Amino acid sequence: MESNFNCLSRSPSLCMYVPSVEQHKNELHEEPKKIKEVYFALARAYTIEEFNRHMAKLETIDSRVKTYLMDIGYDKFSQAYSKTNRTTTMTLNIAESVNASNKHARDLPVVNLLDFMTTLIQKWNYTNQKDVVESFMKIGVKYENILADNTILSQTMTVLLSTQFLHLVIDGQTRNVVRLHEKNCTCGRFQLDDIPCPHAMAVIQKFHMDSYKYCSDYYSIDYLLKTYEIPVNPLSDETT
Ligand SMILES: [Zn+2]
Numbered sequence: 001m002e003s004n005f006n007c008l009s010r011s012p013s014l015c016m017y018v019p020s021v022e023q024h025k026n027e028l029h030e031e032p033k034k035i036k037e038v039y040f041a042l043a044r045a046y047t048i049e050e051f052n053r054h055m056a057k058l059e060t061i062d063s064r065v066k067t068y069l070m071d072i073g074y075d076k077f078s079q080a081y082s083k084t085n086r087t088t089t090m091t092l093n094i095a096e097s098v099n100a101s102n103k104h105a106r107d108l109p110v111v112n113l114l115d116f117m118t119t120l121i122q123k124w125n126y127t128n129q130k131d132v133v134e135s136f137m138k139i140g141v142k143y144e145n146i147l148a149d150n151t152i153l154s155q156t157m158t159v160l161l162s163t164q165f166l167h168l169v170i171d172g173q174t175r176n177v178v179r180l181h182e183k184n185c186t187c188g189r190f191q192l193d194d195i196p197c198p199h200a201m202a203v204i205q206k207f208h209m210d211s212y213k214y215c216s217d218y219y220s221i222d223y224l225l226k227t228y229e230i231p232v233n234p235l236s237d238e239t240t
Helices: 032-044 048-061 064-072 095-101 110-133 141-154 189-193 198-206 221-227
Strands: 158-161 166-171 174-179
Touching (some): 032 048, 141 198, 158 198, 166 198, 189 198
Antiparallel strands (some): 158 166
């Protein structure tokens, strides 16, 4: 089983579909490694301007790539062109993890393989649930780290108040407009990641607001617990 789903998201469960460059390397045979690198930067771009910059770079490597990607449709692989944010897209990217874990068990007879898979999923379910229950955080560790990183980045920014929920944040040479009540920033990250970007964090820090209020509910510990609330029951021996 080979996955055509490459995870662009920082969330393991919230991914976008992208065409595999490896899979099409015969069609894109000019410098595939370079193409792959720029392609992923293109797919991860938060704004159309950033997307266009990477696309121009791709065209200089192989001019046929743009037509190839246009035929697929930009909205199929680019988060800047995507019509939705990542927390409203439910996809699963477990194939590669399963493939890596059952490498040796695949040589076993089918009954033993099924037994191995049941035990493996039970173990994953138990460990993940235990980690969430023992966590004293309001959101998952990964999202706490994103908030912490964005808080650090926000330290050097200047916030200019426009209205209660509309702010101009100056970040070096760039000017970003943050609309807190819409969970939106002109950098594109706030609305696409559903978690405050560094510019939004600059506003939140300046006015001592609650950053968790501006994170998606899907990142909360309550929602993470719901993921593992259905137990994977062990199977007894058929002879007993
Ligand atoms: Zn921003």
